């Protein structure tokens with residue numbers, strides 16, 4: 001029990017002792033039972049205040065875990081993430097994104113319009129490193145169906161003409177999205193989870209819930225705090241099956257983009273699922289992991305993906321354009337330095 005709960009229980013005792021002198025034996029027994037029940041009630045209330053509800057579910061291709069002192073929180077979060085996933089997932093045949101990818105022109109919901117508009121802003125800010133039109137390349141490299149494959153240069157060149165967010169036309173008046181080149185496709189995998197968490201957090205706040213931790217496979221949002229203390233987040237070491245440190249956060253989003261979650265190895269070379277839109281090849285900027293802490297999930301998610309493509313120097317310059325944002329970048333050379341000191345750094 002915490003100090004506060006203890007002080008509530010203690011303050012009850014003097015009154016009860018004072019009444020004891022005026023009671024018969026039977027009353028005394030009843031009072032003892034009453035005090036016992038009261039004590040348990042206060043104790044249980046105290047413990048309940050400290051209780052956390054935790055639920056997880058597979059959504060958006062990952063494990064979504066919700067932790068909150070409010071037992072309504074998980075259902076609210078799952079409902080909202082499902083709503084966003086149904087709109088944006090390229091794996092759902094009926095989603096707005098699947099329909100848009102099929103026909104090349106579609107009037108979309110405000111959510112879909114907003115996230116495509118934000119994606120365009122990140123494309124501009126990142127000088128084209130963040131580009132949702134990489135979808136045909138993601139397919140070509142086999143990341144969509146996990147049937148990994150190194151395509152030849154000719155195949156990559158054929159697809160490159162379909163790439164470029166400048167080829168997406170947005171019309172705010174009627175929420176119409178149109179591709180200017182036929183065969184184009186978009187993939188919101190680098191930004192959608194962050195946006196889904198922002199929507200879930202907005203729903204929680206709307207319902208008066210202000211303490212919740214959402215972890216969608218490393219894409220995290222810490223709403224408020226945990227019983228007055230910041231949420232504690234473990235940070236994974238990108239090359240070893242262990243945690244390398246902790247972050248303590250309140251009202252912040254965290255996103256990590258790395259080459260260790262989705263990748264394949266071919267001839268001793270690692271190919272990650274983040275593609276450099278300029279080359280058509282998996283990004284090879286020397287970065288193996290980027291963690292971004294930002295006030296909202298969308299910014300953290302899109303920035304982490306962008307920085308993975310841009311590399312440390314340009315990536316840090318990009319992050320400076322976003323207020324209240326912190327970035328932690330691990331490069332291959334950091335790993336080599338640690339190995340040189342004799343600490344083994346194996347592949348996960």
Ligand code: ADP
Nearest residue numbers: 129130131132134187189190257273274275305
């Ligand atoms: P994760 O989805 O593992 O959390 P990211 O947020 O970094 O990791 O997103 C990676 C996903 O982003 C890829 O699976 C793909 O769908 C998409 N993507 C790949 N390259 C780019 C890029 N250059 N710009 C925008 N999105 C990308």
Ligand code: MG
Nearest residue numbers: 190301302305
């Ligand atoms: Mg991302």
